[in-house]
Amino acid sequence: MAYVLSEMTWPQVKEAMETVKLALLPIGAHEQHGPHLHESCDAVLAERIARKIADELHPSVLVAPTIPFGMSMHHIHFPGTITLRAETLLQVLEDIIWSLKQHGLENFLIVNSHGGNQSLLSVASAQISQELQVNVTYTKTTASAKESIKKHVHSDLFGHSCEREVSESLYVAPEIVREDHLAKGEIQEGPWRWLRPGQAIQGFYYYDEMTKNGAIGNAPAGSYEAGREIVEEAVKNTAEAARKIFDLNPNFISRN
Amino acid sequence: MAYVLSEMTWPQVKEAMETVKLALLPIGAHEQHGPHLHESCDAVLAERIARKIADELHPSVLVAPTIPFGMSMHHIHFPGTITLRAETLLQVLEDIIWSLKQHGLENFLIVNSHGGNQSLLSVASAQISQELQVNVTYTKTTASAKESIKKHVHSDLFGHSCEREVSESLYVAPEIVREDHLAKGEIQEGPWRWLRPGQAIQGFYYYDEMTKNGAIGNAPAGSYEAGREIVEEAVKNTAEAARKIFDLNPNFISRN
Amino acid sequence: MAYVLSEMTWPQVKEAMETVKLALLPIGAHEQHGPHLHESCDAVLAERIARKIADELHPSVLVAPTIPFGMSMHHIHFPGTITLRAETLLQVLEDIIWSLKQHGLENFLIVNSHGGNQSLLSVASAQISQELQVNVTYTKTTASAKESIKKHVHSDLFGHSCEREVSESLYVAPEIVREDHLAKGEIQEGPWRWLRPGQAIQGFYYYDEMTKNGAIGNAPAGSYEAGREIVEEAVKNTAEAARKIFDLNPNFISRN
Amino acid sequence: MAYVLSEMTWPQVKEAMETVKLALLPIGAHEQHGPHLHESCDAVLAERIARKIADELHPSVLVAPTIPFGMSMHHIHFPGTITLRAETLLQVLEDIIWSLKQHGLENFLIVNSHGGNQSLLSVASAQISQELQVNVTYTKTTASAKESIKKHVHSDLFGHSCEREVSESLYVAPEIVREDHLAKGEIQEGPWRWLRPGQAIQGFYYYDEMTKNGAIGNAPAGSYEAGREIVEEAVKNTAEAARKIFDLNPNFISRN
Amino acid sequence: MAYVLSEMTWPQVKEAMETVKLALLPIGAHEQHGPHLHESCDAVLAERIARKIADELHPSVLVAPTIPFGMSMHHIHFPGTITLRAETLLQVLEDIIWSLKQHGLENFLIVNSHGGNQSLLSVASAQISQELQVNVTYTKTTASAKESIKKHVHSDLFGHSCEREVSESLYVAPEIVREDHLAKGEIQEGPWRWLRPGQAIQGFYYYDEMTKNGAIGNAPAGSYEAGREIVEEAVKNTAEAARKIFDLNPNFISRN
Amino acid sequence: MAYVLSEMTWPQVKEAMETVKLALLPIGAHEQHGPHLHESCDAVLAERIARKIADELHPSVLVAPTIPFGMSMHHIHFPGTITLRAETLLQVLEDIIWSLKQHGLENFLIVNSHGGNQSLLSVASAQISQELQVNVTYTKTTASAKESIKKHVHSDLFGHSCEREVSESLYVAPEIVREDHLAKGEIQEGPWRWLRPGQAIQGFYYYDEMTKNGAIGNAPAGSYEAGREIVEEAVKNTAEAARKIFDLNPNFISRN
Numbered sequence A, B, C, D, E, F: 001m002a003y004v005l006s007e008m009t010w011p012q013v014k015e016a017m018e019t020v021k022l023a024l025l026p027i028g029a030h031e032q033h034g035p036h037l038h039e040s041c042d043a044v045l046a047e048r049i050a051r052k053i054a055d056e057l058h059p060s061v062l063v064a065p066t067i068p069f070g071m072s073m074h075h076i077h078f079p080g081t082i083t084l085r086a087e088t089l090l091q092v093l094e095d096i097i098w099s100l101k102q103h104g105l106e107n108f109l110i111v112n113s114h115g116g117n118q119s120l121l122s123v124a125s126a127q128i129s130q131e132l133q134v135n136v137t138y139t140k141t142t143a144s145a146k147e148s149i150k151k152h153v154h155s156d157l158f159g160h161s162c163e164r165e166v167s168e169s170l171y172v173a174p175e176i177v178r179e180d181h182l183a184k185g186e187i188q189e190g191p192w193r194w195l196r197p198g199q200a201i202q203g204f205y206y207y208d209e210m211t212k213n214g215a216i217g218n219a220p221a222g223s224y225e226a227g228r229e230i231v232e233e234a235v236k237n238t239a240e241a242a243r244k245i246f247d248l249n250p251n252f253i254s255r256n
Helices: A010-016 A041-057 A086-102 A115-132 A146-152 A163-172 A191-195 A224-246 B010-016 B041-057 B086-102 B115-132 B146-152 B163-172 B191-195 B224-245 C010-016 C041-057 C086-102 C115-132 C146-152 C163-172 C191-195 C224-245 D010-016 D041-057 D086-102 D115-132 D146-152 D163-172 D191-195 D224-246 E010-016 E041-057 E086-102 E115-132 E146-152 E163-172 E191-195 E224-246 F010-016 F041-057 F086-102 F115-132 F146-152 F163-172 F191-195 F224-246
Strands: A022-027 A061-063 A107-112 A135-140 B022-027 B061-063 B107-112 B135-140 C022-027 C061-063 C107-112 C135-140 D022-027 D061-063 D107-112 D135-140 E022-027 E061-063 E107-112 E135-140 F022-027 F061-063 F107-112 F135-140
Touching: A022 A041, A022 A086, A041 A061, A041 A107, A041 A163, A041 A224, A086 A107, A086 A115, A086 B086, A086 C086, A086 C115, A107 A115, A107 A224, A115 A135, A115 C086, A115 C115, A135 A224, A146 A163, A146 A224, A163 A224, A191 C224, A224 C191, B022 B041, B022 B086, B041 B061, B041 B107, B041 B163, B041 B224, B086 B107, B086 B115, B086 D086, B086 D115, B107 B115, B115 B135, B115 D086, B115 D115, B135 B224, B146 B163, B146 B224, B163 B224, B191 D224, B224 D191, C022 C041, C022 C086, C041 C061, C041 C107, C041 C163, C041 C224, C086 C107, C086 C115, C086 E086, C107 C115, C115 C135, C135 C224, C146 C163, C146 C224, C163 C224, D022 D041, D022 D086, D041 D061, D041 D107, D041 D163, D041 D224, D086 D107, D086 D115, D086 F086, D107 D115, D107 D224, D115 D135, D135 D224, D146 D163, D146 D224, D163 D224, E022 E041, E022 E086, E041 E061, E041 E107, E041 E163, E041 E224, E086 E107, E086 E115, E086 F086, E086 F115, E107 E115, E107 E224, E115 E135, E115 F086, E115 F115, E135 E224, E146 E163, E146 E224, E163 E224, E191 F224, E224 F191, F022 F041, F022 F086, F041 F061, F041 F107, F041 F163, F041 F224, F086 F107, F086 F115, F107 F115, F107 F224, F115 F135, F135 F224, F146 F163, F146 F224, F163 F224
Parallel strands: A022 A061, A022 A107, A107 A135, B022 B061, B022 B107, B107 B135, C022 C061, C022 C107, C107 C135, D022 D061, D022 D107, D107 D135, E022 E061, E022 E107, E107 E135, F022 F061, F022 F107, F107 F135
Antiparallel strands: none
16 A cells, blocks of 8 residues: 555656655665574565555655665674675765655655664764755664563563564564574674673674674564564554654645 | 575575675666656566576576666656766675675676666776776676567667566566556657767767656567567576676686 | 873873773864853863773873864754764764874774764774774763763753753863853754654754753753762773773783 | 867957857877877877867867876776776866856767777766756767778777777877887787677776787778778767757757 | 853854854864974964964954864874874865854864965865855964064974974963973984975975984974064964955955 | 877887886866966976976986866866866876876876966875875976076066966967967956965965956066076976986885
8 A cells, every 4th residue: 555666657656746745765784684584684674664654654655665785894794794884875875865855755764674774874864854955864663662572572682683583574574584593692702792782882893703693682582473563563653753753644844 | 596695594695605606786776667667677677687697507696685776867857766876876886796705706797777877887897896806797687688679679769668678577577567557658859869879979868858758669569478588588698698707617717 | 190192292102002002082072052061062071081081091091182073963053063074074083093003003982972973983983993904982971870860860851961961061171161051951842852862763853943042951950069970980980891892901912 | 270278268268158059078098009009099089089070060169178088997907008987087077067167168078089988978977967957968989980980990809909090090190100010909818708898798807808919900901091081970970960969050049 | 352162152152253254263283293292282382373363353253173183194103193184184174164154154264383284275275165155264373473483493494393383382382392302303314305395396205204203493492482472473464464354344345 | 208108109108117217297277377378378388398307307207198187266267267176186196196006106296387286286295195105296397497587587476377487388388378469467456465375374266356367477578588498497406306306317216
């Protein structure tokens, strides 16, 4: 039901623009996800969840094509990982948003499922909003599903190829899960522990300093049901927030 | 059968790298394709055809994730079109190739289905090959299918949303064709005609100066069978060329 | 007692380098801080607190010159605010770190007192660490003083020109406080509230959409004593973390 | 007779601008041209042929100064070759066109005699036309002389320091030909053959992989007469095309 | 008395802007200054002297925060030196000036005390003036004190950590002078002598090729009194010039 | 007699490289030169004088192709002027020097005849020398002819389209002088006078603020004889300096 730009012809886009006020920009990453998830995991999740948000907000939003790459330097030592430089990704976002602005869009919500992109997106939100005179916002796909995560995710260390991500995948994209290879993170000690979010000091470390198999958390504990609850809670919360921020109703007035 | 990076886990990639000597990089565009093809047409075709080439060359190649955007300034006046600047796309390619080089790859074949990308790819091939000390090559997906195109494509002006592209789509990605909206190009005269390839002078023009509906050629004349012949001829030719250029056999020696 | 690069001659630096293993890079911002704090507030606090950390870790660290500008687009509508673009600040950091690397330094801790810089610093940490083959980390000056903040800061909304920042200033730099102008934030409603950290969606907004006088929180509640507790707790935590991460003892081994 | 910017004073330029509607921008390269042509060959030919086109179109056009460098990475292994990076050349073109726009020009024809520049010029045409809101076109100096080339050029492989280029030089710039050193290309086999234009796959190779002496084709077969026919046919065709595209008559209307 | 941006709150800046017509931008460097001056010498002098100029021109000018880094590649072999690349510094200046323009400023005087910055500032003056449509000028702090310098400075080779710079420091910033380490430059011969300003050929050389201790001239000959005369003459001359150029009186008319 | 790269074939360059130790890089500008000199004046003079220097130093030097553009923003209001941005010119120089380094050159002397380029060249000398690990120096063509200039040039204000430049042109390139249009500068007052070199404050101004006809000085006073003396003195001085700096004799040792 949602307007998905990559599956539309231009006359369909033209017609959709009569009601569309917001573009969702899914962004993922192409990086190792342990022995049990495809490397495209983040891109696939971002796209599937963006479509769900778009379903909720139809016909006020459209889903732009997914950016399949992100900032993945942390994972570069694992085979298959691809990373963009910060300036490159900033410019990709600016070019896409510039293009969509030509068609009349001025509100953007980047739907991101890769934690490693969040900082760059925060920077992009400020800079592109100002330079292109548009409203650029961003969301981490399921970060707002606080209740379901509390209920279903019990690892001390989670957030990558863990039970949360496996659950989400089982619900929205089971084809990317190798269920017969689900494995807990093989954590090893190192300075990374003192550089994690919430610590006094933060900073870059390679993921292979932290985990031998590239996963953290407890992937085997993931389930379709947990995924369903997490994703649906997040979609509901994000859609609700979008409605308020962008005033997705007939008497919408742009902030610009 | 092909190695498709986006559908593999890192241990699978690691194993594949024992035989892989060449990475295929599909690139498309996100731009209007008339009333009858999805705007993602080029990205979809590039990916599907790259997989076919990879099938032919298995286990010597892997398919990297598709770049869904290209240089589409010509189409920017049609709703939904997204374009990257030249420097942006050059940098995206360099970042991807740099990343894959970290995993041991030094031979690259960009599989491109958007004519508007060819010039940039030629530039990228020279610059990135030299700067990263790798072999970057590129192919236009079905340009090498000269016999089948001669047999099946009869429009004076073709190459975008025409019978050739519709045929290819019907064969490898029928879901992107709106068969009930197939329409000939609504050509109108203008300076564009004197700026086409092969003319004494070439140069930029907007596609809407040339065609009202965004298509050229005779889309309704497209067919699955024509698509099958065109694509298969091209895949065969490209795979054959890749075998020779990259010496895809056990006694391979890198040119570097 | 601390090694402060800007107050040393080169022979003194040369001698100090016999024990120094870590450079502290203070960074602030030049932006409005309501009616009661100088616009240089963040730069002053970063420098003073970095010196305190350096005192703790002497003779293993030196303090580099303070970067007096940051990313302050949010405040640009208030007179006097100066902001750098993301690419500019990234390049400034890279140039400084490149320079210090020439003198033998390979460990860096950016001491930042401006929340608006954190995302860029996260990006810089990853990118510069990899490109210059060094260890770049960062800390938000007093973010680690969780207990003291809990004890002394009671506003729902705080973090800029609030009781916490006023307290810190009264303790380490009383000359930047206009005590006779201390004022609570004059908050006004708007979409900013749905874009704050922790919300489902985040994004850029101008500070004047949120507060008429540029402050948030309850500045008049700030005190020297609260500042002393917050700063000292943070300094202690940060120094302790630095000791562990950079192994600041005689048998230090670089991670590179 | 032609307006040649480098040979005019500013009052002469001012007067010329009363009739001038189009600027010709000659661009060459500085690269090896085998044992028989000066390394400046392309720059010299571009300038001489641009002047001939300008003679034809006088007083509607002026010739801008020649850009003596191009993209010549292919030739870098031969002594004396100089190459610009793609971004550099793109920026040079943008700066020149920006400057000329300040004087009232909005139509540009880049007159290029180096095949290796064509892709970059195609990219530049699209990007600069859009960004500076002007019309940027380009021509390969004698590519439009199809009949004369068919008549006079008989090598399978030609296009660099071959009989065509020698002929053109003998006609418009005999001083750059070392007639006593004319030599056929000393071709050697290699992967380059599968990477040539028209092949299924294209890509970068170094010229010294293809030819020992830096030439291809049959330079000794070149002649003044062949050069005269080729150049004059091309000049006629290019001038004719320019007249149509830029409507070089009194009732000219800009496309912008 | 002067308006010093870093020591003001935004309401104070707002009020000051009623009379302010010119921003002073102090810029220094962070580089070795021999055994007797702190590495921050140039930044400190630039700021102190800018304040004196601002005192003279009050209330027509304000002093922006000091840029503590400059182009110091010449000194990079001496411990502690930090240098920015040319593009970085150009961009920093542009960002600062862009920001101040948002607050209504259109006239800028960069107050520079580092000779190695002068060329970049000349470039910046032309480029930023044009691109941001403002008036950017620059002054070398005490270069205009021709009479006092003639009277007090007698070394053949001076200009860095010499008697002039020591004198200036003793007058405006005695805390940066290590008086017990004052030493003449330990000059050694080399090609640098033929590359100095005023020679037929100029060019880059490392400072350690010229002087073993990083100083030139006769630092021990410096004095507070010489510093006072030099600085005061320069301040008077610069203020006078600024008054004329920027018409710092009530009937001011912008040149833009 | 001199080695002039643009007039050589690659085998000739190869042979020349046996004795060549230094490359001369002529750079000019394309800008208005009043009513009496061609806009290419600086490029022509730079090339002609570089050849004379090369004659003196044969066979130790070669002359690279002339860069016909420079930084000419000051003149942009006069018809025909073309200017490069600072970053563009810096990059052009870097690309040329990188290329020549591939052929074994590591010493460079930029021969510049446009005052407006000097600052950028100073910046380029430092940055490119360091980044490419080569020796980049520069000379203003006739600035070293101090005696002849004192003897022949008597205007208070000179340096552009004045008697000095006309004299030089009459001697080395009479074809660029319109002798029947020789005119004194039509000077008008303005803030430019307080921004000239040697003043307390310097900065950008447009040339048309200073002179109505684009010239300064007393062009009609120029003569072939004055030109001969000025140019020959400068060539002699520059060659002599180059011999010393680059040790242009058989026992040459690189500084790198």
